[in-house]
Amino acid sequence: MSCNICPRNCNIDRTAANGFCGCSFVPRVARAALHFDEEPSISGNRGSGTIFFSGCNLKCIFCQNMVLQDGTLGELFSLERLSQTMLKLQSLGAHNINLVTPTPHRDILIPALHLAKSQGLSIPVVYNTGSYETAETIRAFEGLIDIYLPDLKYHNETLALRFSHAPNYNGIAIEAIKEMVRQVGPMQTDSSGIAVKGVRIRHLVLPGCVFDTRAILDQIVEVFGKDMPLSLMSQYTPVSTCKEPPLTRRLTKQEYHSAVEYCIQLGFTDVFCQGLDSARPEYTPPFSNQVVL
Numbered sequence: 525m526s527c528n529i530c531p532r533n534c535n536i537d538r539t540a541a542n543g544f545c546g547c548s549f550v551p552r553v554a555r556a557a558l559h560f561d562e563e564p565s566i567s568g569n570r571g572s573g574t575i576f577f578s579g580c581n582l583k584c585i586f587c588q589n590m591v592l593q594d595g596t597l598g599e600l601f602s603l604e605r606l607s608q609t610m611l612k613l614q615s616l617g618a619h620n621i622n623l624v625t626p627t628p629h630r631d632i633l634i635p636a637l638h639l640a641k642s643q644g645l646s647i648p649v650v651y652n653t654g655s656y657e658t659a660e661t662i663r664a665f666e667g668l669i670d671i672y673l674p675d676l677k678y679h680n681e682t683l684a685l686r687f688s689h690a691p692n693y694n695g696i697a698i699e700a701i702k703e704m705v706r707q708v709g710p711m712q713t714d715s716s717g718i719a720v721k722g723v724r725i726r727h728l729v730l731p732g733c734v735f736d737t738r739a740i741l742d743q744i745v746e747v748f749g750k751d752m753p754l755s756l757m758s759q760y761t762p763v764s765t766c767k768e769p770p771l772t773r774r775l776t777k778q779e780y781h782s783a784v785e786y787c788i789q790l791g792f793t794d795v796f797c798q799g800l801d802s803a804r805p806e807y808t809p810p811f812s813n814q815v816v817l
């Protein structure tokens with residue numbers, strides 16, 4: 525069985541070898557726990573039941589979760605263990621099940637979600653992704669995912685290649701997000717402000733790249749409209765392994781403010797903004813070979 529789950533199209537048998545993402549066929553989970561550092565609509569006051577998968581089909585040179593990139597950290601999780609983990613997180617009071625970098629594990633996650641739902645999983649399921657996805661893979665999750673949190677990282681092809689080694693990132697991500705919006709529409713919240721369904725696009729403003737942020741904001745309005753919920757993230761934190769300027773420094777106050785002002789100018793109606801004090805290494809959870817649950 526050759527893997528073409530994502531646009532990398534590695535065409536390899538993941539039961540025998542690893543592709544670009546570094547993921548074996550059986551997923552590795554690096555952490556499963558209540559997580560409180562997502563947007564308030566996702567973390568709420570009880571936390572988001574987050575399952576961090578090891579391995580990624582993007583290799584961003586500035587990744588805050590760099591230790592997960594090669595897919596070797598964490599424990600192997602069977603379909604049944606995944607399903608039990610979701611139920612355990614629900615029993616701990618999680619507002620939702622938050623699957624981080626789930627795409628390479630499509631063929632285990634879909635039956636695991638069916639199993640968990642048949643055994644009582646009733647809280648919303650969140651698909652948290654860098655958006656280098658085929659629309660076909662997103663379609664395969666229809667009816668199983670309630671909330672999509674897709675990044676829209678780059679408009680500019682040169683940045684996508686330099687920083688994430690991802691050819692045609694923007695075109696691919698936009699088609700994937702269109703499919704997410706077709707399934708669940710823009711994000712809706714309950715009377716307490718907790719997300720129940722829909723899409724919220726995330727964009728991390730990168731130092732020295734506000735020109736690209738502006739292009740992305742223009743594109744979101746053009747393709748999805750100004751009512752598309754947006755998280756404009758300021759939490760960029762340089763990692764010691766990334767030596768490429770301007771990614772070696774933090775975002776300045778002026779850069780972030782200019783991105784926020786551009787949102788206001790474009791008329792976005794639902795924007796989550798962060799303080800610049802969000803740019804802290806503490807935002808990266810502790811990962812280890814032993815998951816928390």
Ligand code: SF4
Nearest residue numbers: 527530533534543545
């Ligand atoms: S999921 Fe992994 S192995 Fe499969 S095509 Fe994508 S990068 Fe390659």
